Amino acid sequence: MAHGSRLPEPCLAVQALAERLQQTLAMPVAAAFLTCPPDAATAIERLVADGASQIIVMPYFLHAGRHVREDLPHLLDGARQRHPNCRFTSLPCLEGDPDLDRLLENRLRGC
Numbered sequence: 001m002a003h004g005s006r007l008p009e010p011c012l013a014v015q016a017l018a019e020r021l022q023q024t025l026a027m028p029v030a031a032a033f034l035t036c037p038p039d040a041a042t043a044i045e046r047l048v049a050d051g052a053s054q055i056i057v058m059p060y061f062l063h064a065g066r067h068v069r070e071d072l073p074h075l076l077d078g079a080r081q082r083h084p085n086c087r088f089t090s091l092p093c094l095e096g097d098p099d100l101d102r103l104l105e106n107r108l109r110g111c
Contacts (some may be wrong), residue, residue: 002034005036015031017031018030040075041078041079054087056071056091057076059090060097062093062094063094073090
């Protein structure tokens with residue numbers, strides 16, 4: 001789940017990331033956006049139609065702002081009501097992830 005953009009390139013980059021994760025993890029992965037298609041409801045409907053009984057949402061956000069704290073839980077509450085036989089789990093956003101810290105440190109050291 002990412003914010004999305006009016007520009008196509010950022011959305012295409014997130015969709016490409018989802019495709020790489022799907023290949024690496026050998027499991028269905030769907031990109032979804034708050035501000036452009038496909039939205040969360042569409043991505044969830046596709047995964048459930050394909051037989052998913054568990055959906056793990058990974059917020060592709062740096063910080064736990066309004067979208068992570070309010071919008072995403074609201075979207076998941078609706079999905080849980082529409083699909084009571086599917087288990088929904090939301091991971092934390094990227095904020096505070098030590099791997100992200102290491103990535104940024106490595107980039108700065110490489111300058």
